[in-house]
Amino acid sequence: MGHNFSYWEKESFLTGFDVIIIGSGIVGLSAALHLKTKSPALRICILEADFLPSGASTKNAGFACFGSISEALDEINSGGEDNFLQLVEMRWKGLLKLRRNLGDASISFKQYGGYEIFKESEETFAQDCIEEIDHLNKLIQPIVGKHDIYAVSNAKIAEFGFSGITQLIENRYEGQIDTGKMMSSLIAKVAGIGVQIFNSCRVDSVENEGVRHTVKTNHGDFDAKSVIIATNAFAKELLPELDVVPGRGQVLVTAPIDNLKVKGAFHYNRGYTYFRNIDNRILLGGFRNLNYDVEQTSEPGVTDVIQTALENLLRDTILPGQNPMIEHRWSGVMGFGPELSPVVKEIRAGLYCAVRCSGMGISMGSLLGEQVGELVAL
Numbered sequence: 001m002g003h004n005f006s007y008w009e010k011e012s013f014l015t016g017f018d019v020i021i022i023g024s025g026i027v028g029l030s031a032a033l034h035l036k037t038k039s040p041a042l043r044i045c046i047l048e049a050d051f052l053p054s055g056a057s058t059k060n061a062g063f064a065c066f067g068s069i070s071e072a073l074d075e076i077n078s079g080g081e082d083n084f085l086q087l088v089e090m091r092w093k094g095l096l097k098l099r100r101n102l103g104d105a106s107i108s109f110k111q112y113g114g115y116e117i118f119k120e121s122e123e124t125f126a127q128d129c130i131e132e133i134d135h136l137n138k139l140i141q142p143i144v145g146k147h148d149i150y151a152v153s154n155a156k157i158a159e160f161g162f163s164g165i166t167q168l169i170e171n172r173y174e175g176q177i178d179t180g181k182m183m184s185s186l187i188a189k190v191a192g193i194g195v196q197i198f199n200s201c202r203v204d205s206v207e208n209e210g211v212r213h214t215v216k217t218n219h220g221d222f223d224a225k226s227v228i229i230a231t232n233a234f235a236k237e238l239l240p241e242l243d244v245v246p247g248r249g250q251v252l253v254t255a256p257i258d259n260l261k262v263k264g265a266f267h268y269n270r271g272y273t274y275f276r277n278i279d280n281r282i283l284l285g286g287f288r289n290l291n292y293d294v295e296q297t298s299e300p301g302v303t304d305v306i307q308t309a310l311e312n313l314l315r316d317t318i319l320p321g322q323n324p325m326i327e328h329r330w331s332g333v334m335g336f337g338p339e340l341s342p343v344v345k346e347i348r349a350g351l352y353c354a355v356r357c358s359g360m361g362i363s364m365g366s367l368l369g370e371q372v373g374e375l376v377a378l
């Protein structure tokens with residue numbers, strides 16, 4: 001038995017779209033927002049495989065950041081200064097766009113600052129980073145418009161109550177958002193301007209039929225002139241030729257903590273590990289580098305190796321002597337590639353993609369959505 005769609009359902013829900021977007025993460029939603037705002041008459045729908053978006057956009061840490069010092073140095077070493085600056089610009093402009101699109105109150109944006117922490121055993125590494133502060137401030141100044149972006153801020157180590165941390169580098173222009181509020185506002189905004197969002201609708205393939213595309217799903221075939229693939233870590237399932245590999249990120253959140261001193265977005269371990277305050281709790285994630293091969297998966301799950309490393313950091317360094325309860329654990333999946341830059345392009349006439357946000361898609365996602373929207377020939 002095929003699907004039992006009525007004439008009305010086919011005409012109003014399945015066919016005649018100008019644009020179909022696959023994936024309702026921040027990138028897919030931002031592409032829809034941009035296109036529909038620019039051309040309100042367009043018929044646009046988003047097809048999302050899961051009940052809620054199930055990649056990274058509802059699972060992340062909510063850092064509104066553009067890179068710690070050690071990440072910046074690693075990025076310069078691997079891709080050169082020009083590439084690094086392009087990434088910083090995408091993150092910075094993406095964040096400004098996200099804040100403009102939704103408003104700071106809707107996403108609970110707080111500019112508490114970002115900090116990179118260094119343990120006593122990492123003194124040489126810390127000094128290497130500290131030596132580069134002036135150079136990086138000069139490099140990034142034209143993008144951010146401030147000259148004092150990074151600074152040593154060791155006086156705050158005691159204020160935050162850390163143990164075993166001997167160096168702290170502050171980035172006063174980083175912030176944090178409430179990821180859940182951001183995604184629910186973005187979904188409401190996009191739906192409110194007339195974009196149809198179909199959940200639990202998994203796309204199996206996109207086929208080209210003349211100037212139109214047939215998008216085959218578990219609920220039948222949809223039809224559109226243009227298709228945008230915004231499935232990030234899952235991109236290879238629909239576009240095997242793309243160089244995107246999944247990388248799982250694990251997170252935990254504590255129970256509420258009385259008189260929590262930690263306030264800000266903290267980076268550790270060359271950006272692999274991160275923590276922040278949220279609702280009087282600590283959110284802590286990362287250590288993917290401890291088990292690289294196992295974490296190169298799009299399967300959800302948490303593992304003992306990584307959760308134990310997170311808990312040790314929490315108990316020994318972040319909240320020493322407090323033995324906090326852990327109330328939540330989850331994983332999300334990011335899309336990585338041989339370089340850190342995302343892939344935003346036309347694959348063939350009328351088929352586009354915006355994928356591979358690495359670990360910074362909350363920062364750059366709104367911009368990538370706009371960029372891929374601009375590519376679409378209307």
Ligand SMILES: Cc1cc2nc3c(=O)[nH]c(=O)nc-3n(C[C@H](O)[C@H](O)[C@H](O)COP(=O)(O)OP(=O)(O)OC[C@H]3O[C@@H](n4cnc5c(N)ncnc54)[C@H](O)[C@@H]3O)c2cc1C
Pocket residue numbers: 022023024025026027028047048049050052053054055056057058059060061062063064065201202203204230231232233234237238248249250251285331332333334335354355356357358359360361362363364365
């Ligand atoms: C644990 C963790 C912490 C992070 N922390 C931060 C942070 O603090 N700051 C930051 O900037 N970034 C962070 N990131 C990265 C950021 O969340 C991602 O880069 C960003 O959300 C990617 O958005 P996206 O829209 O490209 O993809 P996703 O949000 O992954 O969306 C892709 C969507 O496509 C759907 N999909 C997949 N296949 C199909 C299909 N066949 N048919 C239909 N739908 C499909 C998926 O269900 C998914 O909802 C973090 C990521 C993780 C996992």
